[in-house]
Amino acid sequence: MNFLSPWSLLWLVPIGGVIVALYLLKLRRRDEIVSSVMLWEAVVQDTQANAPFQKLRRNLLLLLQLLVALALVFTVARPFLWASSLGGRTSAIVLDGSASMKATDEPGSRFARAVAEAKTLINRKQPGDQALVVLAGEKPEVLAPLTTDKDKLMRALDKARASDATGDIREAITVAASLVSSRAEAQVSVLSDGAFPKPDEMSLGGVELQFLPVGKRAENVAVTAFDVRDTVGGDARQTFVTVQNFGKKARTFPLNIEVDNKLADAHEITLAPGQSKSEVFDRIGVRAGGVVTARVDLADDLTADNTASVTVPPRRKVKILLVSEGNFFLENALNIDPNVVLDSVRPGGYKPGTGHEMTVLDTNSAPKNLPPGRYLFWGAASGGEVPVTITGADADKPQILDWSRTHPLMRFVDLANVHLRRANAVSPLPWATTLAETDNGPVIVAGERGETRAVYVGFSVFDSDMPLRYAFPIFLSNCVQWLTARPGEGGGVHRPGEIVPLSASTEQGALTVTRPDGRRDVIAPAGDARRAAAPSFYERTDTVGVYKAEGKSWSQSFAVSLLSPMESNIAPVARPAFLIADAGVTKEQSGPRVPVRREIWPWIAAAVLCVLCVEWLVYHRRLG
Numbered sequence: 001m002n003f004l005s006p007w008s009l010l011w012l013v014p015i016g017g018v019i020v021a022l023y024l025l026k027l028r029r030r031d032e033i034v035s036s037v038m039l040w041e042a043v044v045q046d047t048q049a050n051a052p053f054q055k056l057r058r059n060l061l062l063l064l065q066l067l068v069a070l071a072l073v074f075t076v077a078r079p080f081l082w083a084s085s086l087g088g089r090t091s092a093i094v095l096d097g098s099a100s101m102k103a104t105d106e107p108g109s110r111f112a113r114a115v116a117e118a119k120t121l122i123n124r125k126q127p128g129d130q131a132l133v134v135l136a137g138e139k140p141e142v143l144a145p146l147t148t149d150k151d152k153l154m155r156a157l158d159k160a161r162a163s164d165a166t167g168d169i170r171e172a173i174t175v176a177a178s179l180v181s182s183r184a185e186a187q188v189s190v191l192s193d194g195a196f197p198k199p200d201e202m203s204l205g206g207v208e209l210q211f212l213p214v215g216k217r218a219e220n221v222a223v224t225a226f227d228v229r230d231t232v233g234g235d236a237r238q239t240f241v242t243v244q245n246f247g248k249k250a251r252t253f254p255l256n257i258e259v260d261n262k263l264a265d266a267h268e269i270t271l272a273p274g275q276s277k278s279e280v281f282d283r284i285g286v287r288a289g290g291v292v293t294a295r296v297d298l299a300d301d302l303t304a305d306n307t308a309s310v311t312v313p314p315r316r317k318v319k320i321l322l323v324s325e326g327n328f329f330l331e332n333a334l335n336i337d338p339n340v341v342l343d344s345v346r347p348g349g350y351k352p353g354t355g356h357e358m359t360v361l362d363t364n365s366a367p368k369n370l371p372p373g374r375y376l377f378w379g380a381a382s383g384g385e386v387p388v389t390i391t392g393a394d395a396d397k398p399q400i401l402d403w404s405r406t407h408p409l410m411r412f413v414d415l416a417n418v419h420l421r422r423a424n425a426v427s428p429l430p431w432a433t434t435l436a437e438t439d440n441g442p443v444i445v446a447g448e449r450g451e452t453r454a455v456y457v458g459f460s461v462f463d464s465d466m467p468l469r470y471a472f473p474i475f476l477s478n479c480v481q482w483l484t485a486r487p488g489e490g491g492g493v494h495r496p497g498e499i500v501p502l503s504a505s506t507e508q509g510a511l512t513v514t515r516p517d518g519r520r521d522v523i524a525p526a527g528d529a530r531r532a533a534a535p536s537f538y539e540r541t542d543t544v545g546v547y548k549a550e551g552k553s554w555s556q557s558f559a560v561s562l563l564s565p566m567e568s569n570i571a572p573v574a575r576p577a578f579l580i581a582d583a584g585v586t587k588e589q590s591g592p593r594v595p596v597r598r599e600i601w602p603w604i605a606a607a608v609l610c611v612l613c614v615e616w617l618v619y620h621r622r623l624g
Contacts, residue, residue, distance in 0.1 A: 008077040015069045019062070064615040071608040079604070090130045090146070090183035092176035092207075093118050095160055096192030097137040098167030099496070099567040103193070103301045105216045111162040113214045114191040121189060122153050132179055133157060136172030136192070138165040138497040138542070146179060163542035164304045164560075165496035166567055170199035173209070173578075181205030194573025197566060201579040209580065215572030219247035221271065221296050222305035222568035226493065226561060227411055228284070228292050228312055229477070230339070236283040237312065240412065241294045243279070245271035246569045253298035255279060259286045261293075288314035291546055291559055304544050305568045309559035310493055311546075317341055318484045323350045324362030329467040330378065333476045334360070340480065357484045363460045372451035374483040379424070379460040387432035387447035387454045392425035398438035408493075409446055409455060409478045410435055418466045424458040432456075446482075453483050494560045499539045500547075508551030513538055516545025516560075523549075 095114055106113040122131060133143040133156045144156035173188060180186040187208040193215035225242035245251050250272050257265040265281045286292055293309040300306070318337075322330060322344045334342050343356065347365040352373070363379035370385045377386050398420050404410045415436055423443050428434050432447030432454075443458040466472050486503065494500050504511055511523040521540055538549065541560045549556045562568070
């Protein structure tokens with residue numbers, strides 16, 4: 001026999017000693033008048049029987065009471081026996097830890113409600129049932145491996161925290177299913193508000209999927225887009241803000257612009273249910289490295305998206321080289337920015353390595369071999385650093401179908417009314433990403449590898465009406481910022497979960513990053529084996545707000561903002577659609593036999609109750 005709390009057996013010594021001592025104590029007597037001396041014999045016998053510290057006689061009550069004490073002490077010690085079992089039911093609990101789970105329409109938050117529901121599921125489990133806990137954050141995290149220990153599962157749930165990042169619910173379900181798919185009667189229970197896009201098809205290996213919804217309402221107003229740009233011919237900045245009402249009632253509120261926590265401007269906004277509105281704030285004065293914040297001054301169900309902040313990068317002159325036979329559209333758009341110093345050269349006179357921070361290569365102007373650098377290929381499909389390969393003949397009148405809304409190159413770029421006469425048929429290389437595509441394939445591609453950053457546009461400026469649209473100068477401005485950005489000097493928008501570059505050099509030594517919640521992270525200096533990340537990057541950006549990194553005679557601030565319409569749309573979904581490849585598959589194999597602990601204290605407690613009943617009967621028979 002084994003005990004979960006063997007030291008509790010020591011309680012038998014004081015408890016048993018007290019019971020025996022009570023039987024040895026001398027009784028206090030009182031005077032009694034008797035009518036006959038014949039009664040003295042019985043009195044003497046009674047006195048001898050109750051004399052203290054004499055040899056104990058056989059006493060059934062004493063034995064029964066000692067037996068009860070022994071059984072109670074055994075119960076407290078929690079005895080158990082090892083047994084072999086099929087493991088009972090096996091379940092994986094998936095907690096949605098994304099930003100929308102911080103909504104406060106549930107007591108505490110939706111995440112707190114999900115944790116409470118998970119604890120209820122664990123408490124309902126039978127001995128031998130196994131479970132694990134997975135947190136669906138930006139990356140799935142196994143909080144507790146497969147175990148029958150309820151206390152371990154409860155401790156894991158107590159440590160679980162939701163973040164402001166977008167959770168990958170599909171990946172979390174897939175991970176959870178892979179950990180239990182070999183078990184019989186396996187089940188994955190997902191606790192979420194359903195505020196996520198429809199997951200792609202996934203295979204669960206025949207595991208049963210159960211969805212447990214949380215959330216009651218969706219009254220939320222959010223900042224969904226935010227950017228700060230230089231104004232032409234001045235030192236002031238211009239701020240663009242988009243706000244959206246995701247609730248079911250109209251809301252009126254002030255939209256504030258703050259510079260370094262001081263109010264700089266405000267507009268009153270009225271939004272109907274579901275309405276979105278963009279505002280422009282002109283001539284906002286802010287220093288380089290300052291923080292500009294857009295704030296919705298309104299109480300709603302989700303606070304993480306009520307503010308958005310950006311750090312303003314320093315102004316500096318950027319040398320750009322345009323390689324072209326002559327393109328006044330590109331020349332005029334690039335010269336709009338007063339910080340751009342533009343040089344032009346014809347393709348025959350172009351020599352790489354001229355000291356320019358960025359090179360724009362117009363149609364058919366890219367040489368065969370290019371060194372690593374920062375390039376914008378506008379219709380030029382040759383050159384070693386082009387992020388695409390030609391796959392076929394040019395397509396006539398392709399239609400632009402979709403484009404990225406989140407990549408820095410496509411911020412505020414609307415291609416809906418752009419028409420093309422001709423476009424190249426290309427395929428992106430493995431290190432590149434498609435940013436816009438037509439019915440013929442990718443048309444705008446960007447990528448980064450080593451020291452090279454490259455953007456490819458698959459049509460000539462003269463084969464489209466893009467130069468006549470607002471998208472043209474905005475896209476070129478984005479290209480200049482992205483291609484010429486230095487580590488830590490890009491400023492701009494960072495979203496939860498992104499890796500942020502820092503401008504610190506190795507001379508700054510250990511860096512301390514103060515998070516928005518006051519906690520601090522220490523980044524060890526380069527060359528230290530304890531440091532897993534690259535010396536100039538910070539990756540724990542899971543909370544919205546302003547971060548401050550500091551080193552020796554160096555500091556840098558950067559801001560993280562939600563800016564996610566998907567997470568801000570917190571309307572709970574009772575039955576989200578999951579596309580499961582192996583739905584309906586049944587499992588015939590039995591689960592492996594596992595050792596389990598069978599506690600026997602309930603049986604001992606039942607025996608104690610029986611002994612107490614016998615003791616009560618013996619006592620009353622003696623009184624009778």
